[in-house]
Amino acid sequence: MLRAILAVIVGYLAMAVTVFATFTGAYLILGSAGSFKPGSYEVSGTWLVLSLVLSLAAALVGGLVCRAIARSPRPVVALAGVVLVLGALSAVPILLRAGEPPEPRTGDVSNIEAMNRARQPVWVALTLPLVGAAGVLVAGRGRSAEPT
Numbered sequence: 001m002l003r004a005i006l007a008v009i010v011g012y013l014a015m016a017v018t019v020f021a022t023f024t025g026a027y028l029i030l031g032s033a034g035s036f037k038p039g040s041y042e043v044s045g046t047w048l049v050l051s052l053v054l055s056l057a058a059a060l061v062g063g064l065v066c067r068a069i070a071r072s073p074r075p076v077v078a079l080a081g082v083v084l085v086l087g088a089l090s091a092v093p094i095l096l097r098a099g100e101p102p103e104p105r106t107g108d109v110s111n112i113e114a115m116n117r118a119r120q121p122v123w124v125a126l127t128l129p130l131v132g133a134a135g136v137l138v139a140g141r142g143r144s145a146e147p148t
Helices: 002-035 045-070 074-096 111-117 122-140
Strands: none
Touching: 002 045, 002 074, 002 111, 002 122, 045 074, 045 122, 074 122
């Protein structure tokens, strides 16, 4: 039981670290001009595609780490559930401000400011938890590491 709980926690932490590192790297490469639509905090098409790919990659990492520690599929399903629930909860603020006009952006902005002010479409906020849960399940479906 302790191994299963640890597997879920470490799998989620692996996902979080992967998301932070890859999204920070992507923003450093693209800059604000490539990450946002001109003069706005609305994310660009490039950023949308990249965020889906990077989110899937992080989910795959989390699923692999969880399965490697747990050595069974149940904790992987639990991690997928956690990803789905937390992802849905993180979509709530995006849904609440969906009708608000985006604030204007002038010039380059820091990574932190970009994270706080970025506006993504509602469909992305609703899709990312599904992508994350699916990625965890796909990566964690591997065979058990224990001998049979």
